Amino acid sequence: MKKINLKETGSGLKKSFRTKSVRFGSYSSALIAVVIAVAVAFNLVISQIPEKYMSFDLSPGKLYTIGEKTEKLLSSLEEDVTLTVLAEESSADRTLSKLLERYEDESKHVHVEYIDPAVNLEAAQKYSSVSQNSIVVSCGSKENVIDYNNIYVSDYSSYYTTGSYSTSFDGEGQITSAVANVTSDEIPAAYTLTGHGESTVGSSLSSLMTKQNISLQDLNLMTSGGIPKDCDCLIINAPSSDLGAEEADQIIKWLDEGGKAVITAGYTETELTNFNRVLAAYGMKINRGIVMESANHYYQYPLYVIPNIEDSEITSDLVSEKANILIPQTMSIEKTESEDVVVTDLLTSSDGAYAKTVVDGKITSYEKESGDTDGPFAFACLAQKNGADESTDAAAGEDSPAEGDNAADESGDTAGQEESAGGQVILISAGTITDESLSNSLPVANLDFYMNCLGSLSGGDDSAGNISIDAKSVDAEYLTIPAMHANIWLVVTVILFPLVILAAGFVIWFRRRKK
Numbered sequence: 001m002k003k004i005n006l007k008e009t010g011s012g013l014k015k016s017f018r019t020k021s022v023r024f025g026s027y028s029s030a031l032i033a034v035v036i037a038v039a040v041a042f043n044l045v046i047s048q049i050p051e052k053y054m055s056f057d058l059s060p061g062k063l064y065t066i067g068e069k070t071e072k073l074l075s076s077l078e079e080d081v082t083l084t085v086l087a088e089e090s091s092a093d094r095t096l097s098k099l100l101e102r103y104e105d106e107s108k109h110v111h112v113e114y115i116d117p118a119v120n121l122e123a124a125q126k127y128s129s130v131s132q133n134s135i136v137v138s139c140g141s142k143e144n145v146i147d148y149n150n151i152y153v154s155d156y157s158s159y160y161t162t163g164s165y166s167t168s169f170d171g172e173g174q175i176t177s178a179v180a181n182v183t184s185d186e187i188p189a190a191y192t193l194t195g196h197g198e199s200t201v202g203s204s205l206s207s208l209m210t211k212q213n214i215s216l217q218d219l220n221l222m223t224s225g226g227i228p229k230d231c232d233c234l235i236i237n238a239p240s241s242d243l244g245a246e247e248a249d250q251i252i253k254w255l256d257e258g259g260k261a262v263i264t265a266g267y268t269e270t271e272l273t274n275f276n277r278v279l280a281a282y283g284m285k286i287n288r289g290i291v292m293e294s295a296n297h298y299y300q301y302p303l304y305v306i307p308n309i310e311d312s313e314i315t316s317d318l319v320s321e322k323a324n325i326l327i328p329q330t331m332s333i334e335k336t337e338s339e340d341v342v343v344t345d346l347l348t349s350s351d352g353a354y355a356k357t358v359v360d361g362k363i364t365s366y367e368k369e370s371g372d373t374d375g376p377f378a379f380a381c382l383a384q385k386n387g388a389d390e391s392t393d394a395a396a397g398e399d400s401p402a403e404g405d406n407a408a409d410e411s412g413d414t415a416g417q418e419e420s421a422g423g424q425v426i427l428i429s430a431g432t433i434t435d436e437s438l439s440n441s442l443p444v445a446n447l448d449f450y451m452n453c454l455g456s457l458s459g460g461d462d463s464a465g466n467i468s469i470d471a472k473s474v475d476a477e478y479l480t481i482p483a484m485h486a487n488i489w490l491v492v493t494v495i496l497f498p499l500v501i502l503a504a505g506f507v508i509w510f511r512r513r514k515k
Helices: 006-017 020-047 068-075 094-106 121-126 171-183 203-211 245-256 273-280 316-320 388-396 401-411 436-441 446-457 483-514
Strands: 081-085 110-114 135-139 142-146 152-155 166-169 189-193 215-219 233-237 260-264 284-287 290-292 301-305 332-335 341-348 354-356 378-385 424-428
Touching: 068 094, 068 171, 081 094, 081 171, 094 110, 094 171, 135 171, 142 171, 171 203, 203 215, 203 436, 203 446, 233 446, 245 260, 245 273, 260 446, 273 284, 284 424, 290 301, 316 446, 424 446, 436 446
Parallel strands: 081 110, 189 215, 189 233, 233 260, 260 424
Antiparallel strands: 081 135, 135 142, 152 166, 284 332, 290 354, 332 378, 341 378, 378 424
16 A cells, blocks of 8 residues: 655645746736725725716706706705605606606705505505606605606697697606795795686696695685785786775785785776776776787787787796797787886887777777777786885985985974885786687797796795796607708718729729739
8 A cells, every 4th residue: 555645745735836827826816806806896986976977968858957946956955855756666767767866966855765556555545646656755744746647748739730749858847846845934825816707727827836836825805804914926817897996905005015916907898997996006007909910910810919028037038938929819008107116018019010999899800990009019017116215215306315304304204104115016918818728729938928927926036935947858859851962862872982982992903903
């Protein structure tokens, strides 16, 4: 039996580990381990970087990008806000999920979570009225539910002319408004006057008010005893019968104390004396003639006026977008003399417009006739009444402070009185501007203009939760090439390029052959 020398075997093993191949293999193994460790550490670091720095929004409508208004709101958050998607995370709407990641990246106070109603019976019962992928925005005890059906908005206004419709993604608009709603202590309140045959606020306009975080309630001055203290803006929407004398007095007094109102006026058979008295207190009057446009009108209908939009803080976005507003059967606004009221035009006619007198509820002709009133006219105006302190200074002219003080002391009228803040009134001389049949069937900005007016008077401050963001289009953009250009490129690619390649190959072959 052969004996094994353990000493020689151990020595041989040591020598084998010292060979060049073993040392090279050890170095390779160590290097691989280091590379793997670095790769793992790198991935762990990368995973902590916010999504907005790791991806680029290449979608045409920037669906996954949040705007300045949203960034400003999120940066000002001081309370935690939870955005709960009613869907399993793996099956949730990917566009919506990516957008929510941007919200979560922008603020440490925003948290996104997913709840599958199919396995969560409590959520299924509580939110049974909304569809899957709806979002629950909550902050403390306050909660706002965004139905998924309101996130994707379809516009059928051009369907009857083109046979197609457009779809927009309103994710940012809905989510940001909901976050502003649950984190704001005060929501602007608007009251719409009732009891005089006023036009009702339609569902589309009501939805826009909800999105802009403006609460809307009815107000009957006959039973309420006055305008509520929390009223930020009073809406008087084309009354068909006159206000009572006491109602007009209440409204004028409330406006003079700093109140604000958006008023529309429609044609009525009878004169609305007390209603007109409210307008007169703010330097405006409705002329009863119906305006016709010689140039800026809808197709061949001069009665359907497309007004000029004057550039102002209220209309700047509509001016930049070159939007159209359509107001059928509109009257005009006349500015009356008033030292303490400044009236600014918002919508106007062309110089070629003319107003026709209505006889027995009818217009004799659409064509211009003798006796018609020539334009231009104003269709929407903003009236600002100066406060008592401003009107007093204006009346004093260049009197010195000492002289003004002496006059006040001698009369005794000014001392001890409360200074009026002065009110604001936006008057629109077409009650049809809020007609939703126009907005739903034609690409017009009627409701956008109205909401701009309402938002500016009801405390249009983003910090107060009064935020509105437009929806973004998700329609595919097609590249249309004219037939002539298509034929040219067909000849170039199918005939010309192959011939050039063949000719080049022949030249190369011929030169090589000669060599």
